[in-house]
Amino acid sequence: MSGTDRTPPGFAEFVSSRYPALTRYGTLLTGDRGHGEDLAQEALVKTFRAWRRLHEQGDPEAYTRRVMVRAAWRAGKRLWRREVPAAAPPERAAGGDAYADRDTAEVVLEALRGLPAAQRVVLVLRYWAGLSEQEIAAQLGCSTGTVKSRASRAIAALRQAGGPLAEAFTENGPHQPVRPVP
Amino acid sequence: MTQPLRELLDDAVAGVEPGSRDPVASVMGRHRAARRRRVVAGAVACVLAVAAAGGALAASRHTVNRPLPPVGVVPAEPPTPRVVDGVIVAGALRLPIPDGWRVTARGSGEQCPPWDNEVMIHRVGAADCSTSSIRVSAVRTNAYPVGSILEAPGDDVFTPLPLFTLRGGEPALVGEHAFTTSQTTMVLPWSRVEVDFYLDGPASRAIVDTITTEPTGSGRLNLPASVRSADFTRPDASGKFTLASHGRITDAATIGKVTSLLRDQRKVVSPEDACAAPDDPGALLIADAFIVVTLGEDCQEAFSDQGGRVKLSDSAVRELTRLFGIEVR
Numbered sequence: 279m280s281g282t283d284r285t286p287p288g289f290a291e292f293v294s295s296r297y298p299a300l301t302r303y304g305t306l307l308t309g310d311r312g313h314g315e316d317l318a319q320e321a322l323v324k325t326f327r328a329w330r331r332l333h334e335q336g337d338p339e340a341y342t343r344r345v346m347v348r349a350a351w352r353a354g355k356r357l358w359r360r361e362v363p364a365a366a367p368p369e370r371a372a373g374g375d376a377y378a379d380r381d382t383a384e385v386v387l388e389a390l391r392g393l394p395a396a397q398r399v400v401l402v403l404r405y406w407a408g409l410s411e412q413e414i415a416a417q418l419g420c421s422t423g424t425v426k427s428r429a430s431r432a433i434a435a436l437r438q439a440g441g442p443l444a445e446a447f448t449e450n451g452p453h454q455p456v457r458p459v460p
Numbered sequence: 461m462t463q464p465l466r467e468l469l470d471d472a473v474a475g476v477e478p479g480s481r482d483p484v485a486s487v488m489g490r491h492r493a494a495r496r497r498r499v500v501a502g503a504v505a506c507v508l509a510v511a512a513a514g515g516a517l518a519a520s521r522h523t524v525n526r527p528l529p530p531v532g533v534v535p536a537e538p539p540t541p542r543v544v545d546g547v548i549v550a551g552a553l554r555l556p557i558p559d560g561w562r563v564t565a566r567g568s569g570e571q572c573p574p575w576d577n578e579v580m581i582h583r584v585g586a587a588d589c590s591t592s593s594i595r596v597s598a599v600r601t602n603a604y605p606v607g608s609i610l611e612a613p614g615d616d617v618f619t620p621l622p623l624f625t626l627r628g629g630e631p632a633l634v635g636e637h638a639f640t641t642s643q644t645t646m647v648l649p650w651s652r653v654e655v656d657f658y659l660d661g662p663a664s665r666a667i668v669d670t671i672t673t674e675p676t677g678s679g680r681l682n683l684p685a686s687v688r689s690a691d692f693t694r695p696d697a698s699g700k701f702t703l704a705s706h707g708r709i710t711d712a713a714t715i716g717k718v719t720s721l722l723r724d725q726r727k728v729v730s731p732e733d734a735c736a737a738p739d740d741p742g743a744l745l746i747a748d749a750f751i752v753v754t755l756g757e758d759c760q761e762a763f764s765d766q767g768g769r770v771k772l773s774d775s776a777v778r779e780l781t782r783l784f785g786i787e788v789r
Contacts, residue, residue: 290484297483302473311476319480322487327572328590386472394611405465419641431611446465 285326288333293322296339303343306402307350309391321345344417351399351418382442389436389443397432404429529728532679532768538598538652541579548579548596551651552630552673555596557581564593591642594667595656604647604654606750606765608636612703618693619701620752622738623763629731630673631763633752634738639665649765650677675731681722682767684748687715692784694743694755694777707784718783719747725762727771734769735759745780753777 304314541550572589574580586592657664740756
């Protein structure tokens with residue numbers, strides 16, 4: 279490891295202690311554990327680069343989570359040079375009870391994965407992180423109208439797909455967001 | 461199922477354990493890999509450029525009797541940004557270092573040190589480098605944003621990013637919210653250079669206005685020899701993008717007509733005549749190469765990120781629209 283790569287004081291401890299939680303957050307934002315961990319690591323690279331400022335004056339975890347959210351949001355907004363649009367949409371599973379004999383967690387993550395990235399990010403911020411539409415708009419750099427439409431489309435898509443997330447919305451209506459305990 | 465949504469989501473990830481046993485080593489490894497990637501990208505780009513040059517050569521043999529202008533090409537390898545007499549030079553880009561700014565030195569204990577193969581400048585005395593710096597780097601991989609994904613009822617629609625013509629004629633792509641937020645990324649595909657402005661919008665825009673360029677990617681549109689599918693999205697008569705304004709073709713015969721039509725456009729736009737501006741309506745054609753078509757009233761031109769920029773006639777735009785089965789209402 280070169281000199282410039284040596285971890286500054288406190289960084290290793292921060293990563294070690296918060297990495298599992300950040301990976302879980304990334305999993306929610308992407309609907310996939312592997313991509314979620316990838317998102318967390320990419321964000322932590324940025325945190326590393328800004329560590330001196332963050333360690334002394336800032337909140338490194340909040341910064342890392344913000345970077346993750348914005349990266350997940352941008353991933354859903356941009357068409358990248360390396361991407362070629364698929365000629366046909368992926369095939370959907372045939373009818374029947376798709377949820378029988380399957381772990382609820384697996385079904386929930388699959389439902390999240392099925393959402394476009396922008397809708398998934400808004401859904402997680404609104405109903406898991408408990409942010410207001412205004413707070414989400416500020417964090418994502420978009421209008422509250424965009425936040426509303428993404429949330430509305432996400433809920434409609436979940437209802438259409440069925441499963442536990444759909445039932446959570448259908449039976450009780452969208453729950454009032456509750457801020458997570460830090 | 462009556463669990464609150466948040467509980468469901470919490471439960472869904474409660475059992476998620478990181479795959480990495482040593483996350484610190486993973487993060488630091490990723491940090492180092494980002495540096496190495498540039499070297500690998502250079503090698504890949506070299507291979508791609510040789511292939512593209514081969515395709516261009518083959519095409520020119522077929523048309524040996526026709527006085528076609530040459531196909532535009534992008535450099536085989538991304539440039540190494542450097543500072544020459546107070547000016548950042550990277551590919552076609554010439555960015556004078558503004559008064560009151562200085563080059564951020566490597567290993568100088570700065571908050572945000574420059575990466576390898578990157579020139580970074582910052583405003584002298586600024587407290588926060590994340591809001592007062594500019595990074596000029598080679599495009600690290602062959603990946604950079606070329607469009608936006610617009611959600612429309614039924615499916616996503618690919619739309620073009622705003623296209624700038626920098627002073628001197630080099631085309632540059634910027635994000636949808638460029639110069640309105642505290643970070644703006646500008647990509648010069650022909651030069652394989654990326655400029656990241658960590659500045660407020662007006663300050664970034666003012667610095668962009670000082671940039672001059674010396675483009676080398678002019679020529680006819682550079683397209684891959686083989687294209688398996690193509691997408692075209694253009695705005696409708698009201699300027700909006702909808703599903704109806706998007707078409708995708710996969711049959712070889714139609715793709716052949718599209719690529720021939722594009723390759724045969726011979727009115728090459730010289731750097732001094734280039735006119736695309738971010739406020740012009742634009743269309744996006746994806747045929748492995750990404751082609752932004754500017755549809756301004758006084759400026760109708762097509763630019764390929766693989767090289768080449770040509771004027772497009774109304775009839776060519778109409779024919780493209782027809783081949784993709786798009787009805788413009």
